[in-house]
Amino acid sequence: MQEPCPAPFNLAAYVLSRAAQTPDKIALAVLSPTGSDRWSYARLETAVRGMATGLRGMGLTPGDRVLLRLGNTPDFPIAFLACIAVGLVPVPTSAQLTTPEITRLAAVIRPALILAAPGIALPEPVPCPVARDLGALAAHPASGYLMGDPDRLAYLVFTSGTSGRPRAVAHAHRAVWARRMMWEGWYGLTAQDRLLHAGAFNWTFTLGTGLLDPWAAGATALIPAEGLELSALPLLLKRHGATIFAAAPGVYRKMLMQSENLALPRLRHGLSAGEKLPEALRKAWQRATGTPVHEALGMSECSTFISGSPARPAPEGTLGYPQTGRRIAVLDQDGQPVSKGRTGTLAIHCKDPGLMLGYLDDGKPHLPLTGDWFLTGDQVSEAVDGALTYHGRRDDMLNTGGFRVSPHEIEAAFADLPGVTDCAAVAIEVSEGVFIVAMGYTGPIEEGSLRVAAEAGLARYKQPRLYARLAALPRTANGKLDRAALRACLKEVT
Numbered sequence: 363m364q365e366p367c368p369a370p371f372n373l374a375a376y377v378l379s380r381a382a383q384t385p386d387k388i389a390l391a392v393l394s395p396t397g398s399d400r401w402s403y404a405r406l407e408t409a410v411r412g413m414a415t416g417l418r419g420m421g422l423t424p425g426d427r428v429l430l431r432l433g434n435t436p437d438f439p440i441a442f443l444a445c446i447a448v449g450l451v452p453v454p455t456s457a458q459l460t461t462p463e464i465t466r467l468a469a470v471i472r473p474a475l476i477l478a479a480p481g482i483a484l485p486e487p488v489p490c491p492v493a494r495d496l497g498a499l500a501a502h503p504a505s506g507y508l509m510g511d512p513d514r515l516a517y518l519v520f521t522s523g524t525s526g527r528p529r530a531v532a533h534a535h536r537a538v539w540a541r542r543m544m545w546e547g548w549y550g551l552t553a554q555d556r557l558l559h560a561g562a563f564n565w566t567f568t569l570g571t572g573l574l575d576p577w578a579a580g581a582t583a584l585i586p587a588e589g590l591e592l593s594a595l596p597l598l599l600k601r602h603g604a605t606i607f608a609a610a611p612g613v614y615r616k617m618l619m620q621s622e623n624l625a626l627p628r629l630r631h632g633l634s635a636g637e638k639l640p641e642a643l644r645k646a647w648q649r650a651t652g653t654p655v656h657e658a659l660g661m662s663e664c665s666t667f668i669s670g671s672p673a674r675p676a677p678e679g680t681l682g683y684p685q686t687g688r689r690i691a692v693l694d695q696d697g698q699p700v701s702k703g704r705t706g707t708l709a710i711h712c713k714d715p716g717l718m719l720g721y722l723d724d725g726k727p728h729l730p731l732t733g734d735w736f737l738t739g740d741q742v743s744e745a746v747d748g749a750l751t752y753h754g755r756r757d758d759m760l761n762t763g764g765f766r767v768s769p770h771e772i773e774a775a776f777a778d779l780p781g782v783t784d785c786a787a788v789a790i791e792v793s794e795g796v797f798i799v800a801m802g803y804t805g806p807i808e809e810g811s812l813r814v815a816a817e818a819g820l821a822r823y824k825q826p827r828l829y830a831r832l833a834a835l836p837r838t839a840n841g842k843l844d845r846a847a848l849r850a851c852l853k854e855v856t
Contacts, residue, residue: 367539374507387582390406392585393602412501412504417450422450427450427451427453429477430455431479433564451517461484477496515534515719519662531663532722538578543687548669548685555605555606556582556605557582557584568585570665586598611640641777663736680752691708692706692708707737739755762824786835799824
């Protein structure tokens, strides 16, 4: 079982605790084909604690919110931890957000300060002071850590709401301690590892899996420099001796399109999250590298909590198992557990130490969770041995002819076809109240071959009625499939 979070506690102090033990070890290397910018644990902690002093010197008080508008540089995690060190509440946001988007988010969190890099959109009008010289902030003497209750608010992140309105998720300091369940339950992480994460610094998947966890474990984090092409990743993985690789499925797909054989002698395994990893893609990576990919299911409200791992690989076609220490259930519409093998909604117990405090509401610190279970919206079924099979999001599930169908089940029928490089299914409304299954795909395959495969492998009500060849499937800046954008694109075809 997971040990309870120690008290008093500070997230930043915990993450940087290895600086006292191994000050000269490399904590972070920002990689480019021509070299790397290396940060020792001592240098990293000095920058964090210096910036913490600078922030407090601006007149901020514990509990004040700091909006991070920073790019793909070490400034991002340094600012994040500096805020937390002295009780400020950082709010990381994507640098890709436009002025209208970040204006709406700022209205929700009501920041006392914005930390900004050049060329990144700010709210309009700007609601508070803006600090741009982060180097000057970090040059101050080291601050101490503000210790306190592990359950107090540490940071906010935004997640997409089912209504289309982003919601601010409030996390406690204890959230980082709860991530220890992933070390064995997903990563197989040790202090000797060199973990290369392909995402940008300001993606929460990168922040947690690529930075905070390796640092807390005493490992080395490797992050590609801003603007690096994906084609350079195999060289960097090999040159810098990466033992673990983390990325969204789209990154694995693009790397395999470059080469069917990747020589990565020190790599032990890959990690995948962000969207469902197709089984064909997992197998292709295994063939190309000789290493497995361990997938995890998570969400902004609780990070990852279901996964396969080196110690307990996921059975084929499944997500894996609840990490040791997690308490989950699969519930029906009445909130009652479903029997093994039946599909229901995945739920997390509200006492899970990694679960959020709640959603920000009307500027209040957070809305406390009520009841015993938090419903994720993910549709899963549980095997006798506890392995979970994913059937899509509740709001992604397709309704056709009165049947509810997982888009992933449809997509799996085409994933291994020669000439299909990518595909995704959605339901589109062709007339009021009438929906059909539509599929966008990339690759040279002809539509007739797709229809033959559908007839051979899918019940009629599951077969797409519309196929559209696209130059590329729409994806977010972090490589996740954008089903809403795909739905709109295919709607124009009808």
